[in-house]
Amino acid sequence: MLSRAAAAAGEVVKGGRGTGMTHAWLFTGPPGSGREEAARAFAASLMCPDGGCGHCDQCHQVLIGSHPDLEAVRPQGLSYSVKQTRELILRAAGAPTQGRWRVILFEDADRATESAANALLKAIEEPPPRTVWLLCAPAPDDLMITIRSRCRVVNLTNPGTEAVAHVLATRDNVPWETATFAARAAQGHVSRARALALDEDVRRRREAVLSIPRSLTGVGECVFAAERLVKTAEEEAAAATALLNESETSDLRKLYGEGSTGKGLNRGLVRGGAGALKELEDRQKSRATRIKRDSLDSALLELVSFYRDVLAMQFGAGVELANDDIRFDLDQLARASTPEETVRRIDAIMQCRERLGANVNPQIAVEAMMLALRP
Ligand SMILES: [Zn+2]
Numbered sequence: 001m002l003s004r005a006a007a008a009a010g011e012v013v014k015g016g017r018g019t020g021m022t023h024a025w026l027f028t029g030p031p032g033s034g035r036e037e038a039a040r041a042f043a044a045s046l047m048c049p050d051g052g053c054g055h056c057d058q059c060h061q062v063l064i065g066s067h068p069d070l071e072a073v074r075p076q077g078l079s080y081s082v083k084q085t086r087e088l089i090l091r092a093a094g095a096p097t098q099g100r101w102r103v104i105l106f107e108d109a110d111r112a113t114e115s116a117a118n119a120l121l122k123a124i125e126e127p128p129p130r131t132v133w134l135l136c137a138p139a140p141d142d143l144m145i146t147i148r149s150r151c152r153v154v155n156l157t158n159p160g161t162e163a164v165a166h167v168l169a170t171r172d173n174v175p176w177e178t179a180t181f182a183a184r185a186a187q188g189h190v191s192r193a194r195a196l197a198l199d200e201d202v203r204r205r206r207e208a209v210l211s212i213p214r215s216l217t218g219v220g221e222c223v224f225a226a227e228r229l230v231k232t233a234e235e236e237a238a239a240a241t242a243l244l245n246e247s248e249t250s251d252l253r254k255l256y257g258e259g260s261t262g263k264g265l266n267r268g269l270v271r272g273g274a275g276a277l278k279e280l281e282d283r284q285k286s287r288a289t290r291i292k293r294d295s296l297d298s299a300l301l302e303l304v305s306f307y308r309d310v311l312a313m314q315f316g317a318g319v320e321l322a323n324d325d326i327r328f329d330l331d332q333l334a335r336a337s338t339p340e341e342t343v344r345r346i347d348a349i350m351q352c353r354e355r356l357g358a359n360v361n362p363q364i365a366v367e368a369m370m371l372a373l374r375p
Helices: 002-015 035-047 057-064 080-094 114-125 161-171 178-184 190-198 199-211 219-255 267-314 324-335 338-359 362-373
Strands: 026-027 072-073 102-106 131-137 151-154
Touching: 002 199, 026 035, 035 057, 035 072, 035 131, 057 267, 072 080, 080 102, 080 114, 151 219, 161 178, 161 190, 178 190, 178 324, 190 199, 199 219, 199 267, 219 267, 267 324, 267 362, 338 362
Parallel strands: 026 131, 026 151, 072 102, 102 131
Antiparallel strands: none
């Protein structure tokens, strides 16, 4: 799937070499469909003298992220600020140092604030002749129509269970049974499937989330389940950011001369350092918020998959169950409730996701959801 997208894109490049190259591309697909990887493979095909062979220096540098003419950016906090975007646009205007193109890989383009998106639009409307923008987003609708209409859209879909299991088994040497379990549970989300197959903590967290429905026997249990879910998301975010924060902060301190003897230390620089440190801390804080929100959201999606399986059983639909390993729990709830109740529960989870997106206090939103899930 992935290589197909890159190959198709590569053909377009070869065909259009020199003549009217499209300067803005939009790679869309649900989480886990590999849109960033496809965009990166496409970038390699632009840099590689051979249209993306995957082996040469150019390809290699693009794939590991060290190519001087490729800049991959993601939002620093919850979203792209207009400041971050403007700085990027200035850098994007520079000429390529090596090959024909300077490529900007703009991940999560749907997270651009309105003013950042407007700045981006201007850059795409009048692109420097040697700059190519590769935007990534879940769906074309996630971007303003004025941006979308100027992009060539490459749409990816999630691969099936069999294909994902095959990748895990052949590339990561995962035993076939674990590979199918992980692929099925991840519902086509490749990196999620890999994490499930290789990381026991991830499997444990999934089990904890899927055990929630049967634990909701009373109001107290609902409050407790909400507390635990929010706390787990916080711990996950803390673990994911701790190392990163530490090295960023020490880099910045070094940059501003901390640790030197103070001799010849420029006071102005030190004052500037305090400001920069404050800015970095703010950025790190909003990054932690984003990771926490993402982690909570993926737990909620897991719960959705639980109730969707229940619904499938209630309707006797012969579809593949995402959570086949807990078939007993699914079956019990399927018998003890009606399809209408199941649909209402799925709605409650989706509503919780929306409220979290609108910055409602997580504990309050999740608690309300748990109460709605209670039998
Ligand atoms: Zn190459």
